[in-house]
Amino acid sequence: MSIRPQAFESLVKAISQFPTIGPKTAARIALWLLSKPQSVSEEIGKTLIEARAQIRPCSVCYQFTDAEVCEICSDVSRDRSLICAVETSVDVWNFERTKQFKGLYHVLGGALSPIDGIGHDELKIDSLIDRIKKSDPPVAEIILATDPDTEGNATAYYISELLSGFNIKKTRLAHGIPIGGEVAYSDDATLSAALIERKLIG
């Protein structure tokens, strides 16, 4: 039995649930909360509850949003003939930071992975097909921007197959050496891809 008060143990246990937080860090955070006025715990606790309740998938593209339809899907200046299908909301945010993409997104919610029990029905594939069918203007291109790993590749090819009857350009992201990367420290697969996808200069 621990000598620490039960309420303290509950606090540590609650905080330990967070990923990357072990029991020692959780105890440190709990002590920090005790060193602060009660209003700090109340504010953080309420934010956890309220923010979680406010955030939901966009009813069109399924990225996390606090509106019924997300900012991107509501933005009339975006190119509606271009959809970038990604695995997660974080992917959307990362693409947006580049300011390179002016189309719409579709968050699949992961990649096909029979081992983890993730099949067609676990992903937002049907709604993607539906969106494409009903789109006005028609979708001209879909970028299948799933991760370049086994599951991501399989998912991209699977969706590509489903769209084989549609008059749509289907693309994948380019592979190659990362900007600022070094040939000497690139893995074989990346280097092969960079060779195969090499481009003319000068």
Added chain:
Amino acid sequence: MSIRPQAFESLVKAISQFPTIGPKTAARIALWLLSKPQSVSEEIGKTLIEARAQIRPCSVCYQFTDAEVCEICSDVSRDRSLICAVETSVDVWNFERTKQFKGLYHVLGGALSPIDGIGHDELKIDSLIDRIKKSDPPVAEIILATDPDTEGNATAYYISELLSGFNIKKTRLAHGIPIGGEVAYSDDATLSAALIERKLIG
């Protein structure tokens, strides 16, 4: 402006307040919360608020407790003639883990530190003197178990001076090489203390 929804930013900002948690880890924790049912956020949020509200300083020894008087102060089997004065509640918990100490504690709430604005009135020194004056049975020994650093030493000597008119044994923790430690890797101060406080064997 971030593309991440405002509620997500609030969530990340709330979690980033915790010590040792940077914005990247906070975002990872926020995404983890979104991947779990809302009940998880609710339970953790409520625990933060409720546990913080339940935990308070023991009215006798000032260690963190969820009762009016803590488990140790309420325990009639403990030796009431022996008080161990420490800086924090964590010190109490650490001593209790050793199962070596059967007396009572007094949590000072830190150590004297003029630079940090911590003087006599910021610490629970008056209440310690008061406790000793009123104690029945009388206090026979006080262990001034503050940290062996400048502030901790100063605090121990200060309290020791205040108790100079009392018929009480005043002790400090022994110094020396940690169990499992190595002479080769001990600092000079520790080695000097270990030499001075050497004891007979055999």
